[in-house]
Amino acid sequence: MDTIEVKDTMPKQGLMTGSQAVVQSIIAEGVNLMFGYPGGAIMPVYDALYDVEQELTHVLARHEQGAVHAAQGYARATGKVGVCIATSGPGATNLITGIADAQIDSTPLVCITGQVASHLLGTDAFQETDVVGISMPVTKWNFQVTRAEEIPMAIAKAFYIARSGKPGPVLVDITKDAQFEEVDFNYVPFTGMRSYRPKPKLDLDSVKAAANLINSAKRPFILFGQGIILSKAEKEFKSFIEKTGIPSAWTILGLSALESDHYLNVGMLGMHGNYAPNKLTNECDVLIAIGMRFDDRITGDLSRYAKQAKVVHIEIDPSEVSKNVHANIPVIADAKEALLELSKIVDEKTHPDWLQKFRDLEMEEYELVIGNELYPSTEKLTMGEVINEINIQSDHNNIIVTDVGQHQMMSCRYFKFQQTKSMITSGGLGTMGFCLPAAIGAKMGQPNKQVIAVIGDGGFQMTLQELGTMFQYGVDVKIVVLNNEFLGMVRQWQEMFFEKRYASTTMVNPDFQRIVSGYGIATKKVVKREELADAIKEMLNHKGAYFLEAIVGKENNVFPMVPTGASVSEIRLK
Amino acid sequence: MKKERYTISVFTEDIVGMLNRVTIIFTRRKINIDSIAASESEIANIHRYTLVISEAEDMVKKVVLQLEKQVEVVKAVYHKDSEVVYQEIALYKVPTEVLLSGGEAEKIVRAHHARVLSVEPAFTVIEKTGHKEETQALFNQLEPYGMLEFVRSGRVAITKPMKTLKSIVEELEKVQY
Ligand SMILES: Cc1ncc(C[n+]2csc(CCOP(=O)(O)OP(=O)(O)O)c2C)c(N)n1
Ligand SMILES: [Mg+2]
Numbered sequence: 001m002d003t004i005e006v007k008d009t010m011p012k013q014g015l016m017t018g019s020q021a022v023v024q025s026i027i028a029e030g031v032n033l034m035f036g037y038p039g040g041a042i043m044p045v046y047d048a049l050y051d052v053e054q055e056l057t058h059v060l061a062r063h064e065q066g067a068v069h070a071a072q073g074y075a076r077a078t079g080k081v082g083v084c085i086a087t088s089g090p091g092a093t094n095l096i097t098g099i100a101d102a103q104i105d106s107t108p109l110v111c112i113t114g115q116v117a118s119h120l121l122g123t124d125a126f127q128e129t130d131v132v133g134i135s136m137p138v139t140k141w142n143f144q145v146t147r148a149e150e151i152p153m154a155i156a157k158a159f160y161i162a163r164s165g166k167p168g169p170v171l172v173d174i175t176k177d178a179q180f181e182e183v184d185f186n187y188v189p190f191t192g193m194r195s196y197r198p199k200p201k202l203d204l205d206s207v208k209a210a211a212n213l214i215n216s217a218k219r220p221f222i223l224f225g226q227g228i229i230l231s232k233a234e235k236e237f238k239s240f241i242e243k244t245g246i247p248s249a250w251t252i253l254g255l256s257a258l259e260s261d262h263y264l265n266v267g268m269l270g271m272h273g274n275y276a277p278n279k280l281t282n283e284c285d286v287l288i289a290i291g292m293r294f295d296d297r298i299t300g301d302l303s304r305y306a307k308q309a310k311v312v313h314i315e316i317d318p319s320e321v322s323k324n325v326h327a328n329i330p331v332i333a334d335a336k337e338a339l340l341e342l343s344k345i346v347d348e349k350t351h352p353d354w355l356q357k358f359r360d361l362e363m364e365e366y367e368l369v370i371g372n373e374l375y376p377s378t379e380k381l382t383m384g385e386v387i388n389e390i391n392i393q394s395d396h397n398n399i400i401v402t403d404v405g406q407h408q409m410m411s412c413r414y415f416k417f418q419q420t421k422s423m424i425t426s427g428g429l430g431t432m433g434f435c436l437p438a439a440i441g442a443k444m445g446q447p448n449k450q451v452i453a454v455i456g457d458g459g460f461q462m463t464l465q466e467l468g469t470m471f472q473y474g475v476d477v478k479i480v481v482l483n484n485e486f487l488g489m490v491r492q493w494q495e496m497f498f499e500k501r502y503a504s505t506t507m508v509n510p511d512f513q514r515i516v517s518g519y520g521i522a523t524k525k526v527v528k529r530e531e532l533a534d535a536i537k538e539m540l541n542h543k544g545a546y547f548l549e550a551i552v553g554k555e556n557n558v559f560p561m562v563p564t565g566a567s568v569s570e571i572r573l574k
Numbered sequence: 575m576k577k578e579r580y581t582i583s584v585f586t587e588d589i590v591g592m593l594n595r596v597t598i599i600f601t602r603r604k605i606n607i608d609s610i611a612a613s614e615s616e617i618a619n620i621h622r623y624t625l626v627i628s629e630a631e632d633m634v635k636k637v638v639l640q641l642e643k644q645v646e647v648v649k650a651v652y653h654k655d656s657e658v659v660y661q662e663i664a665l666y667k668v669p670t671e672v673l674l675s676g677g678e679a680e681k682i683v684r685a686h687h688a689r690v691l692s693v694e695p696a697f698t699v700i701e702k703t704g705h706k707e708e709t710q711a712l713f714n715q716l717e718p719y720g721m722l723e724f725v726r727s728g729r730v731a732i733t734k735p736m737k738t739l740k741s742i743v744e745e746l747e748k749v750q751y
Contacts (some may be wrong), residue, residue, distance in 0.1 A: 012633050121716035132590075133594065136591070136594055136595060136598060137598050137602065140645065141645045141646075144590075161645055192749075193645075193650040194648060194743060194746040194747045195645065195647060195746070196585070196588050196645045196646070198744060201749075223737075240705050317643065318639050318641045318642070318643075319636070319640045319642070322635075322636075323636055323639075502592060
């Protein structure tokens with residue numbers, strides 16, 4: 001079980017209001033930073049926050065979506081539970097995108113919403129929304145509190161559920177009368193319930209069966225996902241692959257769970273992943289999936305996906321096993337526990353010829369795609385060369401946060417990672433507007449890391465109001481907007497699959513320099529190749545927030561690509 | 575895979591909103607729920623939902639795992655018709671006059687072993703318990719005589735092969751984390 005950090009400031013006890021109990025419960029869970037936006041139905045909680053500013057910092061976002069994405073960024077950068085808070089009605093509905101994002105990407109979040117007074121529930125009162133109903137399909141758990149005495153237990157349960165097992169978002173909706181009511185407060189951390197057993201018991205027989213299969217494999221291949229990061233199994237994973245010598249590919253949520261340049265890291269899976277791991281998925285004899293869920297962006301056409309292989313699936317969530325890809329040997333377990341046991345009984349091996357196949361295909365990809373992207377001969381800058389320049393100049397004590405689109409795929413493909421949790425991106429939901437607020441949360445959670453937010457010109461305009469949050473709190477995020485004056489990813493699809501009919505994907509953009517300067521943030525725009533290195537140097541050395549806009553080729557495409565409906569082995573290099 | 579009829583039994587903590595949590599799992603996959611019944615179970619505070627759907631087994635399995643993933647679901651299982659003992663109840667409201675004449679309608683009621691629950695001057699309420707096919711057969715035969723109202727309950731089912739709920743709950747309660 002996850003341990004709860006005990007803080008030096010102990011929560012108060014005794015008689016207090018429900019809203020004070022909310023705040024004290026959050027403090028009792030070891031939280032010292034949360035994000036939110038006030039409004040009528042949550043005002044008593046804000047009033048209680050006013051008294052505890054020393055212990056619990058509340059960061060005022062500029063939109064509730066900003067608050068929830070910031071909480072997500074914080075959670076993903078730190079591995080702790082992200083907390084956000086909003087008022088009823090529109091405040092609550094504005095959280096939904098972030099909650100859905102956290103649900104599909106397994107990010108631990110506790111969201112607290114105010115609600116109209118309990119006697120008004122169901123009457124279409126002012127700013128009443130059935131947020132429990134709305135959020136039910138996209139939360140791991142939610143609960144409505146109507147009496148102050150329920151508060152400590154509800155919040156304790158919320159934190160327990162959010163962080164345990166496969167993490168996820170939870171929502172606690174608290175009526176205004178419950179916030180005002182008095183309660184005799186005594187915080188007891190939640191320790192479990194019969195209907196929810198988050199950690200499956202490791203079945204050693206399944207581990208043995210997996211080991212036998214792995215030991216007998218000629219061309220074994222590992223796919224690893226965020227499960228490695230969530231179960232803090234980076235070390236165990238590395239020893240496992242080093243002992244077995246198995247080539248390993250990451251999903252986009254698995255990025256940074258292993259160093260990019262590890263000799264067994266063969267790159268990224270998926271629609272815009274690398275050539276070798278996609279192609280060779282259909283040539284391996286044993287496929288070992290760890291902490292990943294075979295998203296359709298990974299598998300392409302399921303009926304032609306790894307049909308030749310026997311599949312071992314190590315996964316904490318039983319409902320993910322054999323959901324999309326049949327597992328011959330399911331190991332339903334926490335990744336770390338399973339890898340520890342598995343490592344003991346697998347044979348020490350190398351697979352030089354098989355590994356070489358990956359390297360050979362990588363060369364092909366390099367010649368046709370990577371080389372041109374990183375060292376282009378075009379007049380205009382490419383996204384890849386901007387990213388590559390950051391790679392070259394940064395000391396890798398950084399966290400990359402991306403938005404969604406071409407720049408995201410380029411970031412996933414070309415950034416080099418050396419530390420775990422150094423890549424934060426919206427994978428499952430693909431939420432444009434995620435990046436800027438998530439980067440703010442990441443920086444506030446990891447103030448000693450350089451946080452670099454890579455955003456498209458489209459996505460930047462979805463949540464750029466959060467520049468205000470950066471400004472107010474002096475958050476030192478380096479923003480890199482890769483401006484192609486297009487909703488680039490959609491334009492690429494229009495080019496490839498809709499006969500270049502660019503319906504509503506061109507962007508007439510404002511002067512970003514002037515907008516960002518208005519928030520007191522240093523800015524620069526690069527157009528020419530000669531200016532790039534210096535601009536990036538200036539950005540990385542700048543004390544405080546910085547905005548770098550790079551004007552890149554308008555109609556560049558991300559390759560390779562597995563077109564929708566194609567098999568992974570049909571991955572295209574152009 | 576072939577679609578078949580399955581009974582899904584979901585045992586949950588007794589809380590507000592649980593029915594919604596259960597049904598959205600089906601809604602998401604656009605699975606029609608043929609019938610649903612909710613009641614207590616033999617264990618205090620554990621409710622059971624009995625749902626009937628027609629789907630391929632592969633799909634049913636996935637849905638059941640997603641049901642069980644819900645934090646407040648204690649256990650979810652599925653069974654084929656042959657693995658459960660099940661029953662439904664149907665009520666039929668017909669004009670009393672068609673029964674009074676001692677004609678066909680009365681014979682039909684007898685032949686189906688249905689019960690008369692209530693007789694009023696204007697209408698009579700008949701009850702039949704049985705499988706859907708049986709209650710439907712009675713419906714079809716009575717309908718020509720004028721059906722004023724008809725209702726059939728969701729299926730309730732007792733599973734043949736399952737471990738007792740008590741032992742499942744005891745096992746879960748023993749697990750320490
Ligand atoms: C909230 C939201 N709306 C729409 C989309 C669909 N979408 C995916 S990528 C993309 C284009 C993104 O454009 P931009 O931010 O400029 O990034 P680029 O692809 O040009 O790098 C769109 C519209 C989405 N992912 N999220
Ligand atoms: Mg763009």
